[in-house]
Amino acid sequence: MKKQGAFLLAILLLLLAVLPGASAVDANISVFSVEATEGVNYDGYLVSVRDNLPTRAIPLSLGIESVTDTLFAVDSIEDAKLVWDTHEIRFIEPNYEIELFTTPNDQFFPRQWDMHMINAPALWNAGITGRGVRIAIIDSGIRRDHEDFNPNIIATGWNYINESTQLVDRIGHGTGVTGIIAATRNNGVGMAGLLSEAIIIPLQVFDGSSATLAPAIRAINDAMTIHNADIINLSWGIVGGANNRALEEAIDFAANRGAIIIAAAGNDGTTANSYPAAFANVIGVGAVGEDGVVAYFSQRNSSVFVTAPGVDIITIGIRDRTSYVYQTGTSFSAPFVSAMAAAARSVNPGITLAQFRTLLQNSAVPQVTAGFNTSYGYGIINLAHFVSALNGGGTQPPPQDGVFSDTANHWARESIRFVAQHGLFTGNPDGTFAPNAPMSRAMFVTVLGRLYTQMGGTVPNQNDSFTDTVNGSWYSRYVAWAAERNIVGGVGGNRFAPDQPVSRQQAAAILARFTAYTGRPAVGNLDRLNPFIDRAEVAEFGRLPLAWAIENGIITGIAVSGGLALQPNGQSTRAQVAVILERYVQSMNISLGTLELDYAA
Numbered sequence: 137m138k139k140q141g142a143f144l145l146a147i148l149l150l151l152l153a154v155l156p157g158a159s160a161v162d163a164n165i166s167v168f169s170v171e172a173t174e175g176v177n178y179d180g181y182l183v184s185v186r187d188n189l190p191t192r193a194i195p196l197s198l199g200i201e202s203v204t205d206t207l208f209a210v211d212s213i214e215d216a217k218l219v220w221d222t223h224e225i226r227f228i229e230p231n232y233e234i235e236l237f238t239t240p241n242d243q244f245f246p247r248q249w250d251m252h253m254i255n256a257p258a259l260w261n262a263g264i265t266g267r268g269v270r271i272a273i274i275d276s277g278i279r280r281d282h283e284d285f286n287p288n289i290i291a292t293g294w295n296y297i298n299e300s301t302q303l304v305d306r307i308g309h310g311t312g313v314t315g316i317i318a319a320t321r322n323n324g325v326g327m328a329g330l331l332s333e334a335i336i337i338p339l340q341v342f343d344g345s346s347a348t349l350a351p352a353i354r355a356i357n358d359a360m361t362i363h364n365a366d367i368i369n370l371s372w373g374i375v376g377g378a379n380n381r382a383l384e385e386a387i388d389f390a391a392n393r394g395a396i397i398i399a400a401a402g403n404d405g406t407t408a409n410s411y412p413a414a415f416a417n418v419i420g421v422g423a424v425g426e427d428g429v430v431a432y433f434s435q436r437n438s439s440v441f442v443t444a445p446g447v448d449i450i451t452i453g454i455r456d457r458t459s460y461v462y463q464t465g466t467s468f469s470a471p472f473v474s475a476m477a478a479a480a481r482s483v484n485p486g487i488t489l490a491q492f493r494t495l496l497q498n499s500a501v502p503q504v505t506a507g508f509n510t511s512y513g514y515g516i517i518n519l520a521h522f523v524s525a526l527n528g529g530g531t532q533p534p535p536q537d538g539v540f541s542d543t544a545n546h547w548a549r550e551s552i553r554f555v556a557q558h559g560l561f562t563g564n565p566d567g568t569f570a571p572n573a574p575m576s577r578a579m580f581v582t583v584l585g586r587l588y589t590q591m592g593g594t595v596p597n598q599n600d601s602f603t604d605t606v607n608g609s610w611y612s613r614y615v616a617w618a619a620e621r622n623i624v625g626g627v628g629g630n631r632f633a634p635d636q637p638v639s640r641q642q643a644a645a646i647l648a649r650f651t652a653y654t655g656r657p658a659v660g661n662l663d664r665l666n667p668f669i670d671r672a673e674v675a676e677f678g679r680l681p682l683a684w685a686i687e688n689g690i691i692t693g694i695a696v697s698g699g700l701a702l703q704p705n706g707q708s709t710r711a712q713v714a715v716i717l718e719r720y721v722q723s724m725n726i727s728l729g730t731l732e733l734d735y736a737a
Contacts, residue, residue: 176378178230179348180211184382185224194219201350204357207382209350227381232374235346236276236309236467248327249426250445254472256330258520258635259479260321263573266334269478271317271367272359273471274352275310277303277340279454282311284319284326293338294358296351303340308454310338312463313371315452316471317478326460327450330475334482337363342372349374349383356386360393366481369474370399370418371467373410377402384415391417396477396489400466402435407510414439417489419477419496422513423447423469428503430511434466440513441493442500444472476522483526499525520604520635524578524611540569548711551718558728560586560717561710571711578611578634580643580713581624584650585614587717590728591654602632623649641678641704643713644691647720648681656724660684669699678704688723690716 180199184207194200198218199211209231210216216228251257270291280290280303292301305311318336319329339359341351352372359365368390374380387397401420402410413420413435420439423431423446430436431447446469453459473496480487480495487495499522500515508514540563543552552569555561560583563569585595600616615632618624624646627633638646648658660683665671674682682702685691693700708716721728 176230176374177233179233180209180231180350181213181216181228182231182350182353182380182382183208183210183216183220183228184226184385185220186226189220189224192219203350203354203382204386207353209348229381230378231348231350232378232380233346233348234352234372234374236307236342236372236465248450250449250472251328251330253426253428253445254517255520255635256328258523259330261574261635261637262523262576263570264331264479264483264523264526266331266475266478266482268333268335269331269366269481270335270337270364271369271474271478272337272339272355272363272365273310273314273317273369273371273474274339274341274355274359275313275369275371276307276342277305277310278314278336278338279305279308279311279452279457280338281457282315282452282454282459283457284315284323284329284452284460286318286320286332289318289333289335290314291335291337291363293340294355295340296355297340297343303338305340305454306343307345308461308463309342309345309371309467310340311454312449312451312461313369313467313471314338316449316468317369317475319452325458327452330472331478334475334478337365339363349380353382353386356383356390360390360395365390365395367474367477368395368397369471370397370412371465371470373400373402373413377404377408377410379409379411383412387412387415387417391489394488396481396487396492398470398474398477400470401437401440403433403465403467404435405431405433406435407437408435409437409439410435419473419489419493420513421466421470421473422511423464423466424512424516428516430503431464431466434469434511436511438510440510442473442496442513442515442517443503443511444469444517472517476517476519479522480526495522495525520633523635524605542568543571543711546571546711548715551715552711554718554721555583555714558590561714569710571714572709574637574707575643575710575713576635577624577632577638577642578605578615579710580638580646580708581618582611582614583713583717584623584646585617587721587726587728588617588650588654591726593654600632602626602630604631605634618646618650621653623653637707639705640691640702640708640712641674641682643708643716644681644685645678647690647716648684651724658684660687665702667700668693668702669696670701670703674702674704685716688720690719690723 198215201209203209293303295303317329319327321328339355341347341355359368397418399413399418401413401422412418419441422434422440422443424443425431425447446466447464448462449468451463453461477492480492497514501518502515503512543549595617597613598616599612651658662683664683664686694703
């Protein structure tokens with residue numbers, strides 16, 4: 137029953153008002169969507185009724201479907217007349233068609249430029265997996281038996297088309313969106329998704345490229361009341377850009393229950409708003425290509441909060457269990473930000489929509505102009521900056537006894553207690569220390585800056601000049617301080633790589649330069665490297681620093697098959713750095729006091 141109209145609905149409401157026995161129209165009834173947007177397709181109407189109405193039987197012969205307790209989809213106004221009086225109705229508006237924001241391309245080419253552009257490895261290197269965070273993907277379903285999906289993280293979900301748990305993705309849109317978030321990484325096949333342990337809740341409302349609002353609104357409500365979603369991904373919008381009060385109320389309901397809602401900004405390439413992306417409680421995402429230029433089809437308006445890759449994105453296909461495809465559209469930009477929201481909530485379970493917006497705004501890379509513009513929003517997402525900002529805002533002071541929930545039986549427990557009680561390290565929001573997580577360059581320099589402060593030095597509050605660091609972040613003044621004093625250098629191209637894990641020989645080199653800066657000798661005998669079976673792997677820059685660290689008992693070998701190894705290129709973990717710092721303080725006879733923490737590393 138597809139229609140187009142501008143004034144039909146207003147006339148029908150007037151007819152309803154003069155039914156025999158009906159009350160005059162309530163003065164509080166909204167006229168927000170009395171008229172259907174001209175030229176926009178819709179299929180029946182949405183009737184919102186007042187709370188606490190008496191229960192009544194609805195004849196099966198009528199084309200009326202319950203969307204929520206107070207929202208119904210009807211085929212015609214005449215059907216609504218048979219059930220409700222005018223004074224019982226809050227508003228009636230068209231059940232607009234919605235469409236997926238995609239331009240599919242079936243070519244397969246194994247190159248994920250998108251993950252490189254946004255520095256996705258920074259998320260993985262930080263050990264952030266989205267563990268336990270629940271992401272509702274309201275879309276066209278999923279091919280759950282694909283080789284690159286882990287079935288253990290895909291919930292049962294629901295198909296609103298046939299009212300069953302049988303989700304069959306006939307067009308590949310929902311599968312492609314899910315692949316960007318949750319394709320299995322490091323399994324030797326296919327592609328790498330952003331999160332490996334988030335829970336995916338597939339809610340199918342599309343069987344083709346278009347659907348209506350009624351099942352989508354119901355899915356949004358169910359995402360919260362049944363599935364306890366943390367994040368909701370909406371890679372679609374109302375055809376023609378019409379607004380809709382019932383949809384906005386569903387969005388507000390989910391947001392008030394704590395959901396962070398992400399939506400595609402739209403594919404018309406115009407300045408017109410697209411809904412739901414333009415609603416106040418939604419974060420709209422535009423698309424850029426591999427060249428970093430906003431895509432020709434991406435909407436350009438105030439609803440674009442940030443932009444993400446959205447052109448020729450390789451993702452999971454539906455043809456068979458091993459297929460991969462290119463997908464294009466803001467539909468495939470939105471899941472990048474949904475994954476970021478899940479990452480943020482896994483680190484800080486209490487993070488709000490407003491706080492997540494701030495993280496996005498502060499970590500995006502501005503384009504064309506500083507600050508906001510309607511093409512890029514606040515800029516292109518960058519996960520290296522995002523992880524740094526997230527770590528800075530999501531840490532907690534250590535327990536008084538210095539023992540974290542995940543270090544009580546750890547081999548480095550006493551060293552972790554030492555660095556925590558002396559204010560060199562802090563912990564995560566969930567009370568953990570993450571001892572086996574990699575130590576990033578930014579964290580390592582921050583810890584040395586804190587140590588220097590305890591030694592009586594001063595670290596000025598200033599910003600560094602690197603292009604890939606975030607000014608005003610928890611680490612920026614320490615990086616600026618260390619770089620200015622040649623304690624640490626960049627990685628080339630005026631970049632610092634703050635989230636790159638620091639290797640064991642890099643840690644030794646930085647610590648040796650720090651020692652020299654504080655007026656202590658930091659030179660060792662190269663013969664100290666001889667006992668180690670992998671000494672040939674030590675780079676020239678690391679030879680003297682490692683020899684010095686070994687000579688002073690700061691770094692020791694790791695027992696492996698065949699003898700002792702230095703593993704100079706191995707990542708330094710937080711636990712290993714804790715041990716190194718305790719040994720360093722003792723070897724250098726440094727007296728530590730109490731440091732006022734800035735809760736970052």
